[in-house]
Amino acid sequence: MLKTLNKKRASEKLRSIQKRAIKRGLSLEFLRQYNNICNLDQTNKRTKKSIVLAIISIFVLLVLSSAWVKSFLAIRCLVPTNYLVWEVTRPLADCAYCENLTKPIILYNVTRQEFAHYFYSSKPIIVKNAINYWRATKEFSFELFKRLYQHTDGSYDSLEDGCQFLNFKTDLFTLKEVFDMPEARARYEPGQDPWYVGWGNCHPDILAKVRQYYDIPNFLPEDAEFPATENIFFGYEIGAVMHLDYISRLMWQGQVKGSKIWSVAPVPECDHICNKFQFHVQAGDVVLLDTRIWYHATTIPNREFSLTVQSEYG
Numbered sequence: 001m002l003k004t005l006n007k008k009r010a011s012e013k014l015r016s017i018q019k020r021a022i023k024r025g026l027s028l029e030f031l032r033q034y035n036n037i038c039n040l041d042q043t044n045k046r047t048k049k050s051i052v053l054a055i056i057s058i059f060v061l062l063v064l065s066s067a068w069v070k071s072f073l074a075i076r077c078l079v080p081t082n083y084l085v086w087e088v089t090r091p092l093a094d095c096a097y098c099e100n101l102t103k104p105i106i107l108y109n110v111t112r113q114e115f116a117h118y119f120y121s122s123k124p125i126i127v128k129n130a131i132n133y134w135r136a137t138k139e140f141s142f143e144l145f146k147r148l149y150q151h152t153d154g155s156y157d158s159l160e161d162g163c164q165f166l167n168f169k170t171d172l173f174t175l176k177e178v179f180d181m182p183e184a185r186a187r188y189e190p191g192q193d194p195w196y197v198g199w200g201n202c203h204p205d206i207l208a209k210v211r212q213y214y215d216i217p218n219f220l221p222e223d224a225e226f227p228a229t230e231n232i233f234f235g236y237e238i239g240a241v242m243h244l245d246y247i248s249r250l251m252w253q254g255q256v257k258g259s260k261i262w263s264v265a266p267v268p269e270c271d272h273i274c275n276k277f278q279f280h281v282q283a284g285d286v287v288l289l290d291t292r293i294w295y296h297a298t299t300i301p302n303r304e305f306s307l308t309v310q311s312e313y314g
Contacts, residue, residue: 090244090246090267092269093266093267093269093270093293095266095269095270095273095274097122097123097270097290097293098122098123098266098270098273098274098275098293098294099273099274101123101124101274101275101277102275102277103277103279104123104124104125104126104279104287105118105121105123105124105125105126106125106126106128107125107126107127107128108127108128108129109128109129110127110130110219111219112218112219112220112221112222114219115127115219115220116221118288119220119221119224120221120250120314121288121290122250122290122293122294124262124264124279124287124288124289124294125287125288125289126279126281126285126286126287126288127217127219127285127286127288128282128284128285129284129285130217130219130254130284130285130286131214131217131254131255131256131284131285131286132284134213134214134215134254134256135212135213135214136210136213136214136254136256136309137256137257137283137284139213140213140256140257140307141257141307142186142234142305142307145179145210145232145234146179148206148209148210149175149176149179149206150179152203152205152206154203155203155206156174156175156176157203158200158202158203159174159175159199159200159202161202162202163199163200163201163202163229164199164200165197165198165199165200166197166198166199166240167197168196168197168198168238168239168240168241169196169238169241170194170195170196170197170235170238171193171195172195172197175197175199178195178197181195188236188237188303188305194235194236194237194238195235195236195238196233196234196235196236196237196238196239196240196300196306197233197234197235198231198232198233198234198240198310199231199232200229200230200231201229201230201231201232202229207229207230210232211230214254214256214309216311216313217252217254217286220252220313221313224313224314225249225313225314226311226312226313227249227311227312229311230309230310230311231309231310231311232307232308232309232310233253233306233307233308233310234257234305234306234307234308235300235305235306236300236303236304236305236306237299237300237303238299238300239260239261239297239298239299239300239306240296240297240298241297242263242265242295242296242297243295243296243297244267244291244292244293244294244295244296245291245292246292247291247292247312248312248314249312249313249314250288250289250290250312250313250314251288251289251290251291251310251311251312252286252287252288252310252311252312252313253281253286253287253288253289253308253309253310254285254286254308254309254310255281255282255283255284255285255286255287255306255308256283256307256308256309257283257305257306257307258283258300258304258305258306258307259280259281259282259283259300259301259304259306260280260281260298260299260300260306260308261278261279261280261281261298261299261300261301262278262279262280262281262287262289262296262297262298263276263277263278263296263297263298263299264276264277264278264279264289264294264295264296265294265295265296266293266294266295267293267294267295
């Protein structure tokens with residue numbers, strides 16, 4: 001009972017913080033400052049000692065406040081705390097992956113054999129009209145997912161048990177809040193605030209039902225490993241903030257409804273060699289991007305409703 005109460009209080013406090021910070025973004029320069037921890041060879045012994053003492057102090061504080069730490073880590077954050085750790089410990093990239101690139105590779109009507117040259121490429125790729133045959137392109141909607149989650153027992157439990165919910169810059173902090181929105185806002189009628197969210201679709205019954213509407217793009221390698229679930233992203237206007245994905249495989253995303261403008265940028269160590277650029281993905285297209293080494297953000301144009309299915313392969 002006490003654990004549940006602490007978690008609830010932590011959740012309320014974090015939501016309050018998120019609401020105040022939701023219109024702000026994290027500075028990449030702030031993240032770069034943490035790289036100094038990794039450059040110990042360039043510091044003197046006193047600096048090394050200070051860093052070690054600082055790290056020990058942090059761990060002591062974490063131990064003393066373990067109950068609160070566990071509560072905060074159990075909450076799905078706008079920017080999870082471990083992203084900082086991942087960024088600090090991320091291996092430096094070989095900038096050949098982005099050198100001389102100013103636009104994505106665009107392919108049409110590609111077969112698996114023709115796509116073999118690009119199977120595990122880190123270059124941004126758009127395969128045009130690749131999923132027009134999916135039932136999802138005609139039948140997926142906000143209302144369909146709302147019915148599935150509201151009429152399935154324990155549908156929201158998977159999001160409390162490890163499947164991530166991302167609210168990006170939206171003031172909705174759970175999937176239940178999304179599906180409880182007033183209809184006017186859900187349709188983004190004039191005068192309403194835009195919204196955009198994503199989540200891991202992990203509930204086994206719901207996953208089995210939605211997979212009847214789509215399948216893995218048929219040009220991907222036949223012997224690739226795929227995760228046990230997919231992610232759904234939908235909403236209006238806002239899109240995803242600039243970020244890296246700390247995942248183990250390459251990403252593919254099928255644009256089921258609407259369109260998206262992608263903005264991509266190299267990792268900081270490649271800024272002096274590689275370019276930032278944008279590209280437009282339309283309904284029926286599949287975008288492939290190594291989101292572990294390409295910073296990426298999305299926006300949704302023209303007040304369109306965008307809905308995508310995303311997964312990994314490797």
